[in-house]
Amino acid sequence: MIELFYEAGTLVATGSSRLPEPFVWDGRTRQWRAPANAYRETVLGLRNAEVPHKDRAATFEKVPLESRVAMEPRPYQREALGAWKREGLRGVVVLPTGAGKTAVAVSAMERVGRSTLVVVPTLALLKQWYSVLQDAFGGTVEVGLLGGGYHEITPLTVTTYDSAYIHAERYGDRFAFVVYDEVHHLPAPKNAIIPKMLLAPYSLGLTATPERPDGGHELLPDLAGGIVYRRAPEDLAGTYLAPFELVRIPIELTAHERFDYAQAEAVYKDFLEKHRLPMRSPEDWQRFIMVASTSHSGGREALLAARRRREIREGAMRKGVTLETLLRRHWDDRMIVFAKSVEEVYALSRRFLIPGVTYETPARERKEILDRFRVGRYRAIIASDVLNEGVDVPDAGVAVILAGSASRREYVQRLGRILRPREGKRAILYELVTAQTGEEHTARRRKEAFT
Amino acid sequence: MLRSEHVMARLQRGRLVPHRLSPEDDRVLDVAAELCDLYAANVGSPRAGLERELALREEDLGPGLDARRGFRIVRALSKLLEERAGWGAPIGSDPYTLRTRVFELAAALPEPPASERGLLETPTREDVLSQVAVETGVENPGASMYADRQGAQLLAEFDRPPPETLVRRYNVAQIQGVLYSARDLVVDLAEGSDARLIFHYVKLLGLIYELEPLSGGYRLRLDGPLSIFGATRKYGLRLAQFLPGLLLTSPWKLSANVEWKNRDAVLELDSEKTGLETHYLGPKAEREAGDVREAFVKAWDRAKDTGDWELKRGAEILPFPEKKTALVPDFTLLNSATGELVQLEILGFWSERNLVERVALLREAGGRGHRLLVAASERLGTSQEALSGAVDGGILPFKDRLSAKAVLSALE
Numbered sequence: 001m002i003e004l005f006y007e008a009g010t011l012v013a014t015g016s017s018r019l020p021e022p023f024v025w026d027g028r029t030r031q032w033r034a035p036a037n038a039y040r041e042t043v044l045g046l047r048n049a050e051v052p053h054k055d056r057a058a059t060f061e062k063v064p065l066e067s068r069v070a071m072e073p074r075p076y077q078r079e080a081l082g083a084w085k086r087e088g089l090r091g092v093v094v095l096p097t098g099a100g101k102t103a104v105a106v107s108a109m110e111r112v113g114r115s116t117l118v119v120v121p122t123l124a125l126l127k128q129w130y131s132v133l134q135d136a137f138g139g140t141v142e143v144g145l146l147g148g149g150y151h152e153i154t155p156l157t158v159t160t161y162d163s164a165y166i167h168a169e170r171y172g173d174r175f176a177f178v179v180y181d182e183v184h185h186l187p188a189p190k191n192a193i194i195p196k197m198l199l200a201p202y203s204l205g206l207t208a209t210p211e212r213p214d215g216g217h218e219l220l221p222d223l224a225g226g227i228v229y230r231r232a233p234e235d236l237a238g239t240y241l242a243p244f245e246l247v248r249i250p251i252e253l254t255a256h257e258r259f260d261y262a263q264a265e266a267v268y269k270d271f272l273e274k275h276r277l278p279m280r281s282p283e284d285w286q287r288f289i290m291v292a293s294t295s296h297s298g299g300r301e302a303l304l305a306a307r308r309r310r311e312i313r314e315g316a317m318r319k320g321v322t323l324e325t326l327l328r329r330h331w332d333d334r335m336i337v338f339a340k341s342v343e344e345v346y347a348l349s350r351r352f353l354i355p356g357v358t359y360e361t362p363a364r365e366r367k368e369i370l371d372r373f374r375v376g377r378y379r380a381i382i383a384s385d386v387l388n389e390g391v392d393v394p395d396a397g398v399a400v401i402l403a404g405s406a407s408r409r410e411y412v413q414r415l416g417r418i419l420r421p422r423e424g425k426r427a428i429l430y431e432l433v434t435a436q437t438g439e440e441h442t443a444r445r446r447k448e449a450f451t
Numbered sequence: 452m453l454r455s456e457h458v459m460a461r462l463q464r465g466r467l468v469p470h471r472l473s474p475e476d477d478r479v480l481d482v483a484a485e486l487c488d489l490y491a492a493n494v495g496s497p498r499a500g501l502e503r504e505l506a507l508r509e510e511d512l513g514p515g516l517d518a519r520r521g522f523r524i525v526r527a528l529s530k531l532l533e534e535r536a537g538w539g540a541p542i543g544s545d546p547y548t549l550r551t552r553v554f555e556l557a558a559a560l561p562e563p564p565a566s567e568r569g570l571l572e573t574p575t576r577e578d579v580l581s582q583v584a585v586e587t588g589v590e591n592p593g594a595s596m597y598a599d600r601q602g603a604q605l606l607a608e609f610d611r612p613p614p615e616t617l618v619r620r621y622n623v624a625q626i627q628g629v630l631y632s633a634r635d636l637v638v639d640l641a642e643g644s645d646a647r648l649i650f651h652y653v654k655l656l657g658l659i660y661e662l663e664p665l666s667g668g669y670r671l672r673l674d675g676p677l678s679i680f681g682a683t684r685k686y687g688l689r690l691a692q693f694l695p696g697l698l699l700t701s702p703w704k705l706s707a708n709v710e711w712k713n714r715d716a717v718l719e720l721d722s723e724k725t726g727l728e729t730h731y732l733g734p735k736a737e738r739e740a741g742d743v744r745e746a747f748v749k750a751w752d753r754a755k756d757t758g759d760w761e762l763k764r765g766a767e768i769l770p771f772p773e774k775k776t777a778l779v780p781d782f783t784l785l786n787s788a789t790g791e792l793v794q795l796e797i798l799g800f801w802s803e804r805n806l807v808e809r810v811a812l813l814r815e816a817g818g819r820g821h822r823l824l825v826a827a828s829e830r831l832g833t834s835q836e837a838l839s840g841a842v843d844g845g846i847l848p849f850k851d852r853l854s855a856k857a858v859l860s861a862l863e
Contacts, residue, residue, distance in 0.1 A: 008675070
């Protein structure tokens with residue numbers, strides 16, 4: 001009789017002299033071996049051919065997953081789920097940011113009703129999914145976390161791509177269903193090995209942008225299943241995504257700051273010119289650091305000037321005061337402030353006594369802060385980049401960007417945060433940009449990229 | 452271990468030369484000593500301060516050491532020092548409770564807390580903070596509300612190494628860093644190297660091996676379960692962890708296929724030329740067993756009558772690839788009259804699990820026509836009960852020393 005075992009990310013079969021692809025004879029250990037994701041195909045094949053066999057590989061279990069959160073799925077969410085079911089509970093759903101991909105995943109988990117692993121790209125998303133799953137299923141199952149200092153495996157576990165790459169081979173037999181959030185990360189060479197280590201016969205991939213410049217999306221059908229449903233932002237705009245107003249506030253430096261800035265700028269620009277260094281890309285910046293740190297004449301001064309210049313720009317006094325004004329104006333509107341750095345988040349959190357959320361914030365505290373923000377117990381929160389890339393912030397009415405980099409993707413996704421549909425609401429996005437400095441240019445570039 | 456961004460190597464006609472610092476170079480030792488000083492001086496201070504000072508040192512010390520890579524070298528050295536540091540919590544009261552109370556009070560106000568007191572007498576930031584101070588007894592809630600951040604942690608202890616040790620650790624760590632990107636590792640073990648030690652690490656790290664006899668040694672090829680479906684760097688980290696274990700013994704030659712910046716490259720090492728020193732201590736069992744084995748050799752030499760049996764050090768490796776392990780006996784006993792060969796292994800520290808596994812391996816070795824004795828000390832084990840149980844399975848127990856007589860009577 002054929003017996004199947006799970007062994008360190010692979011499926012091992014004994015009791016047969018020959019097994020079909022993708023099994024190969026492993027001469028190293030004298031066993032038939034296949035990647036773990038051959039499990040679905042193997043077991044179905046054996047069943048259909050009525051070959052007697054014993055499955056000692058899978059240790060996943062049925063879990064009564066019934067969401068406690070009342071949900072009325074939007075029509076496209078229902079369609080997406082239907083398409084995914086028709087393809088054998090396997091495939092990728094493409095929906096724009098803010099269209100409620102998470103809700104589709106929660107319904108899919110209810111449908112499968114077995115141990116589930118959710119794989120996400122960032123620690124911020126790890127914490128966000130923890131919070132969503134805790135709300136939905138926390139009454140019946142404990143939600144586990146793997147990554148970011150957490151190592152608790154339960155039948156409903158959230159992990160990161162990085163942690164899954166390292167640990168999946170130890171737990172790959174425990175999950176029947178795997179959800180890949182932001183599934184466009186999965187075809188990256190390192191991540192592509194993750195599905196191979198998981199038995200999980202069912203999978204769901206979620207993303208707004210499946211295409212990869214390296215063509216990796218062609219691997220998706222193998223890794224998570226083909227695209228089973230797709231909607232573009234245009235399909236949903238108006239009906240489901242709220243329009244918003246963009247307000248740009250230029251921040252003038254004070255006379256004193258302007259003086260300091262001009263001095264630092266002169267030292268820095270002189271050095272660039274002397275060494276004929278361009279400054280157009282992040283690589284140029286690294287080159288500057290390298291040249292300045294090894295130069296004996298004026299390198300150190302140039303480094304300090306560059307730092308000072310940036311400090312003045314980011315810490316512009318009027319920026320803080322303007323933020324204070326906005327806080328006062330929108331104290332009843334639920335405001336979310338995006339700061340440039342983690343340090344800035346904590347400095348402003350201390351200054352204005354509003355909660356800060358960064359990648360350092362522990363999962364439970366983060367959930368508590370966002371929950372309280374959602375029900376209005378906190379009026380404003382301040383966050384660093386953690387709230388990027390698909391992280392939900394429910395119903396923020398006002399967003400403020402203190403300083404951002406010129407990436408188009410980042411900008412659009414940040415906007416996605418306040419594009420939540422809400423009855424009769426017009427969201428406002430403020431962008432505070434220091435005038436007469438490089439930041440102005442960054443903001444213009446970003447706006448052009450967006451429109 | 453270093454992070455990938457600290458790893459540096461040169462590619463020379465397909466061969467990788469990991470970055471190396473000379474433990475004899477005074478400039479290098481001065482930098483190493485200065486970094487150790489910095490850590491030592493910061494014991495009891497917060498992490499953020501230490502990190503700030505380290506960043507400044509990078510700019511001061513780096514370029515003098517190496518024009519291009521100085522920054523990274525200094526950063527790598529401090530990373531290795533961080534492994535010798537212990538961190539502690541800064542204050543007694545719980546910052547989470549503190550800040551949550553602050554945020555709640557502030558959010559309950561009809562307007563955001565004002566930064567300064569004005570004519571309108573709206574509540575200020577100070578009002579909120581002093582209320583929390585009264586409630587909690589914490590003197591300065593504004594300063595302590597984020598005291599649990601990593602940067603606020605205190606450097607509680609630092610195990611200061613001599614500068615040479617740090618530099619030696621750096622040299623091994625750079626090679627380990629190159630191995631992060633390795634797809635496999637081939638080790639040629641020459642006579643005299645301790646194969647048992649090597650299999651200890653192979654098993655510990657969950658690697659899969661292939662063993663091939665060479666004249667005067669063995670070739671060991673290491674990768675992982677998934678490697679058979681196509682080369683992968685997934686096991687690179689474990690191959691890197693394997694290296695310091697390998698450095699505990701010699702002689703050997705190593706070669707690894709490395710995917711270096713999207714190119715195929717090879718890393719080669721020869722134990723006789725590396726000048727590397729490991730920081731692993733080796734498995735405790737092996738350290739103990741060394742003495743027991745030496746004592747047995749002496750006892751055998753002193754024994755008056757060993758019949759026709761001759762004792763030789765070293766033995767054939769018996770691989771059990773499906774169990775991911777191998778038996779590496781210490782001695783071969785040859786009967787000069789009959790030509791019969793028996794191998795003898797003397798265990799160091801053992802656990803019940805070790806014994807059960809040994810008994811199973813003995814049975815399997817017997818099935819393959821090998822005769823094998825495994826001796827286990829009553830003193831070096833955890834459970835007398837397990838030992839007496841294993842005697843039936845062919846384990847030979849002894850008290851303090853294994854006597855020649857006991858072995859001879861087991862041979863008969």
